[in-house]
Amino acid sequence: MANQTVAVVGTGVIGNGWIARMLASGYDVVATDPAEGAEGRMRHAVEQSWAYVEELGLADGASKDRLTFAGSIEEAVRDADFIQENVPEREDLKQMVLKEIDQYAKPDALIGSSTSGIMPTELQENLQHPERIVVAHPFHPVYILPLVEVVGGKQTTKENIANAKNFYEGMGMSVLHVRNEIEGHIADRLIEAIWRESLHIVNEGIATTEEVDKAFTHGAGMRYAQYGPFLTFHLAGGEGGMRHMLKQFGPALKKPWTKLEAPELTDELYEKVVEGCEQQSNGMTMSELDQNRNEFLVKLYELVQEYWPQEKNKTQV
């Protein structure tokens, strides 16, 4: 790993996040961005993030000095084994930049795009080597949060998806292979649903932004770092788990509890959800899942109280 070179094209918040993670993983990193002052902002961002990546643990030989800024895409990518693209979220711009990367990169270099919404098949059109393009969508701050969604397009080879998976896992990330291209991949669809419902609530004068945030941070938001929406409801069903829960709360899907319409709760969907939850419990009983949640939540609650903005304020007063 340590004698491989990675390139980063586009050094905004996401690009700089990748750079910190890549340097911490022991890579040489070459970055480029045409914006005025980009190099200075990049080096400042890496400085700012370094204490956190150090606390999480550096690879052997990792150093923030192994970072070079290049004056062009050609110069940045020509020696790279892996290239991460993070230019602004406009399809025409991404296609243009990827075409240039494709042209100058080694033919077998892998290319990951950080796009949050564009499907990879659209990104790989008109490239000489479309088979090495994947979407690799990370979450801010990239140097701390482990998730990366990896999505292949119609022309991406299985081998390159596997290589990309290995590359990101080698940097301590949790890869979610999205097997079907869809707008917003998976995570952003959930985030966007929360966001839109939140905007409706503020728009209709029901609550302020602070109240909406509190409704999340002091309740359900504390549960979601550990168990996702499905396992949370699996537990809400008590000993009967999701099987019971869907019977008890299934009818709520018809109620106006959000502006979002639910799918029909068919037998097939019912079985998919129940069996999925049972499988992902990984052999833990309901009671073990329950205790595991409680142990985590008590520690999280003790931790997060120091970090809620309104508590910070109290300390200052």
Next chain:
Amino acid sequence: MANQTVAVVGTGVIGNGWIARMLASGYDVVATDPAEGAEGRMRHAVEQSWAYVEELGLADGASKDRLTFAGSIEEAVRDADFIQENVPEREDLKQMVLKEIDQYAKPDALIGSSTSGIMPTELQENLQHPERIVVAHPFHPVYILPLVEVVGGKQTTKENIANAKNFYEGMGMSVLHVRNEIEGHIADRLIEAIWRESLHIVNEGIATTEEVDKAFTHGAGMRYAQYGPFLTFHLAGGEGGMRHMLKQFGPALKKPWTKLEAPELTDELYEKVVEGCEQQSNGMTMSELDQNRNEFLVKLYELVQEYWPQEKNKTQV
């Protein structure tokens, strides 16, 4: 506080959660539930939760022995200063039980209903003392998560809302006063939006329940215990905060990134959201908010890795 008595009507998962919190706060608690074996299950649940409430801190004199099980609603509520109702989520049943509570309780006893979806105005119809009814909707596990949504109905007095607020805050809870009655209050509208989008994703075969959960727990779900949807996006805007973010990502509201349609991003909504975020930052600069987030996330990540079900499994192997 310690010489006040509280009553709990309905001892399912939520009722038993309330009992543990109330006992830990130093109250005498009288509970009732007509189901066969309810007392045994209640005492078992309190035993199971006691280690966690102890870790979070007991009030002076708090003891799990200060719990009585009563054979009827009349017996449970007649001496109570505060009554929490937690019967199953059916409007006719809740109305019937609340009528009985209202009949036997002291006229000035406060009554909180744990309903997740029903509006308080509907619950206070036909009561002798409707002015002392509030919705007080908690989050499971009630003895750990601090949030409680307090909603008054048309006939609830301001004084009683204030008294309810004091009561719940006295038990270490974070009260969110929902000023406008709406189906699902606030938190469950956000939870339900996530849930419905998750069901759509599984229903359409895009991903499994485990993959949807991972998309949340390893990324955005880690952010939401600390900052809610608004403050998270405020930070995503960099130095320009929400003001910049809405300009950059506002157009995504028109994209099919979820099945949920967004409201029109009017100037008025824009200003509400921007000013809301600036206010709730409580005087912290963007850079301070950013560092505060990073410090929290690093600690959370170190903590949560021990508690993810798939990691538990690894340890067992």
